[in-house]
Amino acid sequence: MRFFGLSAFAAVSLIVATAGAQTAIQAGEWETTEKTTMEGVQPMPSSSKKICLAADEAQLERLLFPTPDEIKQHGCKYEPGAKKAGVLAATLTCPPNDQTPGVTAKAEITYTQTSYQGIGQLEAADKSGTTVKGKSELSGKRLGDCPK
Structure with missing residues (x-):
């Protein structure tokens, strides 16, 4: 079960890194943080x-999901959720293969031009x-302009 959890984490890490809705934020350097917990797996x-x-x-x-090319390459499907001002909702579903389990990740993120916070199931x-099953606490903030 431990190996399965690590494989799931690897798949989730692949998932939680552009797709669909194009929700504008400020360009620049961002710091993103993710805390994931999986049932039956030692806390990460x-x-x-x-x-x-x-x-x-x-x-x-761009901060939360793979690129459309990566999504297609892994046979995944990205579905944007209902549109609400200041909220991004989306689901990413990827089938299992020989190396990784299938993963369904649902995110609901509250955001501004310079920060975001939310939960991924x-x-x-x-x-x-x-x-x-597991959960990710996701957050990020704009630090400023990109380093030269």
């Missing part, structure tokens, strides 16, 4: 990273039908 430490977004890629989706299932 939170992770954070800094990302520099150029003006032509300054969308919230995760469900990972391997080919044998073993399912693990």
Whole structure:
């Protein structure tokens, strides 16, 4: 089960990194933080990273989801949710393969031009039908202009 959890985490990490709705945010250097917990898996430490977004890629989706090409490459499906001002809702579903379980990730993120915060609900299932559920706490903030 531990290996399954780590595989699910790897798949979720792939998932939680542009797609669909094009929700504009400010370009610049962003710091993103993710804390994921999976049922039956030892707690994982939170992770954070800094990302520099150029003006032509300054969308919230760029911080949260793979690119459309990556989504297609892995056979995944991105579905934007209902549109509400200041809220991004979306679901990403990826089928299982020999290396990773199938994953369904649903996110609801509240955002401004310079920050975001929200929850992702995760469900990972391997080919044998073993399912693990989890949750990610997602947040990010614009730090300023990108370093030169």
